[in-house]
Amino acid sequence: MKKLTDTQIQELLERNLGLSGNHIADLDKEQIGSYHSLFRKLNEEPEEGLPFDFSSKVSRQVQLKVLRRSNRRFNLLAAAGIIIGLALAYGLLTLVDFDAGNSVLLVILKFKWQLIFGYCMFIGSLLFDQRFAEKH
16 A cells, blocks of 8 residues: 555545545554644634734834844944954055054054953944834
8 A cells, every 4th residue: 555645635635535435544544634633723713813913013023133133244244344444454554664564563452452442342332222223
């Protein structure tokens, strides 16, 4: 005996042949029974309807998810842009005047914690602004 596929089981149920056939294997009868109970449940109306603002809630959630994703991309690009910009500025300054480039690098290394703090404050303000704008 061949095992019935899902489409064959659905056709049997649509034609109301169901479990009556003797040629159906026991395993297939279990599968047909599962499909039959599933179709019965799907044909029943829900006891309570959806709330009136259900679609607006769903669309708001989808918009927030898209906004968060674009905000994350923007934050990563801003962080990478600052780092790449500083590296390019140092590289160009070194090409023009090697001693000036080295002195700028020494100043950057001397004030590295202040620069890191300012960098973190910038990214933090971006994150705070985006979270605050989401809520209001």
